Amino acid sequence: MNIHPTAVVDSNATIADSVQIGPYTVIGPHVSIAEGCEIGSHCVITGYTTIGCNNTIYSHAAIGGNPQDKKYKGEPTTLVIGDNNTIREFCTINTGTMQGGGVTVVGHHNWIMAYVHIAHDCRLGHNNVIANSVQLAGHVTIGNWVILGGLTGVHQFIQIGDHSMTAFQTKLTQDLPPYVMGAGYPASASGINTEGLKRRGFSAQTITAIKRAYKILYRQGLSLEEAKLAIAHLQAEAKEDEIIQALKILQSFLNQVNRGIVR
Secondary structure: OEEOOOOEEOOOOEEOOOOEEOOOOEEOOOOEEOOOOEEOOOOEEOOEEEEOOOOEEOOOOEEEEOOOOOOOOOOOOEEEEOOOOEEOOOOEEEOOOHHHOOEEEEOOOOEEOOOOEEOOOOEEOOOOEEOOOOEEOOOOEEOOOOEEOOOOEEOOOOEEOOOOEEOOOOEEOOEEOOOEEEEEOOEEEEEEOHHHHHHOOOOHHHHHHHHHHHHHHHOOOOOHHHHHHHHHHHHHHOOOHHHHHHHHHHHHHHHOOOOOEOO
């Protein structure tokens, strides 16, 4: 391993041989960092934190700090970060709380830009782009291939579905369904993330089916329960596996909504 002489690494930390640690970085006793990670200067990585392979963490990031929750009384809660993530300057990611399941999770291949805050008990999936100064309150769940625009603020317990997107300075106080673009303060739905779906290889037929589902959800004046039934009927009529799976993702998300959806 390549540890700068000014770094302070606790002897009980588990650090793989290929890890690089920059100047003045502090690593706590309960931290585990796997192969191929690069840790910049002036970082603080503490708590019961497990970091997977090939992550790059830039300078002044604070990873694994105690949750900012007055109910927290020093319990040994955890933070688990997967593989191949980029975490830029001045990001803060906290461990979980016992009330929230005890763990904060960041998946694989996420690009987390500068000044992002990921609070206790958040769960991020894979391949997400979290732009500068996004602020996630506690217990936020984010799926896969999500893009959150700069300065987006997300209320606690919000769910954000796969392939969705928010614009700059969006305020999310309700759940954002898969494929949907949210914008505004507070957010309203502004169509589906067509360009993102094209880039990820969705067929034209599947995108058309998702647009039909969006119209059912947002343009026909239906209640959420009525829209769910109509989308289930649309899914039952589908013959292509990609369309069936895409609508299944939407239907599954809507079945778990607990704060209402962005309208």
